Amino acid sequence: MSKEITSREADYSQWYNDIVIKADLAEHSAVRGCMVIKPNGYAIWEKMQAVLDKMFKDTGHQNAYFPLFIPKSFFSKEASHVEGFATECAVVTHYRLKNDGNGNIVVDETAKLEEELIVRPTSETIIWNTYKGWIQSYRDLPILINQWANVVRWEMRTRLFLRTAEFLWQEGHTAHATAEEAIEETERMLHIYADFAENWLAVPVVRGRKSPNERFAGALDTYCIEALMQDGKALQAGTSHFLGQNFAKAFDVKFTGKDGKLDHVWATSWGVSTRLMGALIMAHSDDSGLVIPPKLAPIQVVIVPIYKGDEDLAKISSYVNELTMRLKGLGVSVKYDDRDTQRPGFKFAEYELKGVPVRIAIGGRDLENKTVEIARRDTKVKQTVPQEGLDIYIVKLLEEIQQNMFNKALAYRDEHITEANSYEEFQQLLDTKAGFISAHWDGTPETEQKIKEETKATIRCIPLDNKLEDGVCIYSGKPSIQRVLFARAY
RNA sequence: CGGGAUGUAGCGUAGCCCGGUAUCGCGCCACAUUUGGGAUGUGGAGGUCGUAGGUUCGAAUCCUGCCAUCCCGACCA
The missing domain is CATH 3.30.930.10 (Bira Bifunctional Protein; Domain 2)
Incomplete structure (x- = not known):
């Protein structure tokens, strides 16, 4: 593959x-x-x-x-609710199948439900x-x-x-x-x-x-x-x-x-x-694959042995087993991948693709020097660290990765909240920078609808901590009391 | 539901225009040598060409219907 x-x-x-x-x-x-x-x-x-x-x-x-x-019948009881969901409902109309005599299974028309059942959309x-x-x-x-x-x-x-x-x-x-x-x-x-x-x-x-x-x-x-x-x-x-x-x-x-x-x-x-x-x-995630935040990663740490021969592997495994115990004791989920059927490079690439936050590689060189090689998925930085205090180091590293991932996403997000003060500026931003656009809106559904039709951008939300600020709607020019966040959305 | 594209081995593909029973790579299996960033060699297995019809002596190839997937719209968590 x-x-x-x-x-x-x-x-x-x-x-x-x-x-x-x-x-x-x-x-x-x-x-x-x-x-x-x-x-x-x-x-x-x-x-x-x-x-x-x-x-x-x-x-x-x-x-x-x-x-x-x-x-x-339940759906028709709340008018706007039925309107919102009616066009996307799966409906059960029958409760039995039968053989039509030609070896085909068909719906038994005699088994029609008195009242149709809707598969819940909510x-x-x-x-x-x-x-x-x-x-x-x-x-x-x-x-x-x-x-x-x-x-x-x-x-x-x-x-x-x-x-x-x-x-x-x-x-x-x-x-x-x-x-x-x-x-x-x-x-x-x-x-x-x-x-x-x-x-x-x-x-x-x-x-x-x-x-x-x-x-x-x-x-x-x-x-x-x-x-x-x-x-x-x-x-x-x-x-x-x-x-x-x-x-x-x-x-x-x-x-x-x-x-x-x-x-x-x-x-x-x-x-x-x-x-x-x-x-x-x-x-x-990045172009190398998935990146999972440590707190949600099913496997937080993967350990890959690098060895020549069974004797080598046995030495590494004995250290790894002890390390694994300590890490598990600290609440870290660890996988030791000692499969002999794949080579280390293959495993490195595979865990990168699957987003495991921390990878530890241990070979003969490390056993001699009492070190391991640690690679973090978020930055892809590799470094050699001492085995001494490794368990605590890993716990802290996982926390740091979690924080770093958030900070990085936050910086990106904050860079992509831009104020627009005219409709021209608004349209230009959508096509060049995207992200959230903070702009005045007159508060009417009509204006929102027009903007949506013309630009595909919708009002994502009116932030809870919004400051009230007098202005004019970028579309209608009518008075506005606050900015709202627009964006193209999934 | 409208527009565009696609469907051939587990995956990615060639062949289709110009009809004659399918090409290549990855993966898979066996053995050997390997193992610090996706190993190499040798041998081997695997396909009713999305599906149902039609044309034809003969269809992956031509025609028609259907199904599915992807992308772009409208709809939406």
Whole structure:
């Protein structure tokens, strides 16, 4: 198999595909738009899940599981929600197959469902239908539930991890007695996502709110984290929605308050998906392959022996086994690759491609000098270091790599937030520099729509820490009270 | 769903215009020599040419339908 990766400069899209395929993260399946996540890719997703799951539980949430299928009628109960998802739903209409007598398996038309089932594109409807039975009093609130699940959205055009017809995600669905409490929850989860993105994925994000055009179908307010990829395009990495009482009203979920009055329940929902894999790949990787931040790397350190003959290998292995024990004791995941079927150079290239943060090579020379050779993936710098105190050195190096990856991505991101003060400047920036463009906007959906049609750029978000500043909209010339972030996006 | 391209061994390909049962490289298997950046040699295995029809004595090649993938649009986490 050729391990050549297309360079980012030559063809960014092809580079991305090459990384996913050649680092063995995922591959296309026999089903259009659906991917097989391979062990190397799934291991990273599992680490993401573990970290996020703990974060959710530490903030009082519990996991549960709701059905894959949703009765069609549920969708029509919330008007804007159905409008948002109707065009991309997989629908189950029958429940049986039969042999047609010619050896073909066909749908048994007599086994038609009375009511079609929708394969969930998101679970608000089935969950709120369920919550109806769980909530009578303020004493039943809040409900703080998360589920890990797959969802299906019949996308026209798919890309591995970034947009697949079926994807894995978590969706939190909470119910509250007051709007304030629900908004607080919405914001809390946004900050958890941001914390995760920055401190684990090492991807800096802008925390903000969506413009009405970009809001989730059925939400009163959508908060998001927006990341910037190496080609200057933005990627929405997570969203947290304040749903108001929309779903409670649609599914008739009421509770009696302390004051004895009946009111509809307030809701939030929030989610991140396997798209985070795409963010991780595109934010850090280079032309040699994947670069995984140490805190999410399934293998943090790989050790490659360099030897001549069994005796040589035995000596190296005895040192490596002892080192491995110490590293594992410090919580470092280590792989000792003593395969005799591949040569060292092959292994070096392979682990580089797969993004293992630290590689240690040990040969006879090192045993004599009491050293090892350490190569870090993020900078590709190699150096010889003493065996003395190596375990502590590695732990610190992993931390440094994590920090360095974040700093590098942050520097790139900050360099690519540019202010535009006229529409001409705005258009020019999009074509020359890309990235986020900070510009005044008159606050109307019409203006946003026009800009989108003319430039393909959308408002990614209105940053939470935005300064209010009088200005004029770059498109309409009408007064504006603040700048918002525009970008072309995935 | 519109535009463009592609589909030949696990992967990448030649052959297609001009019809005669498939080329090369990587990978794979065996053995030997090797091992500090993707080893070398020798021998070997592997293909109903995406799929279904049609034309023809004969189809990878010509014609038609279908399927899939990639890129660019519209849609979206």
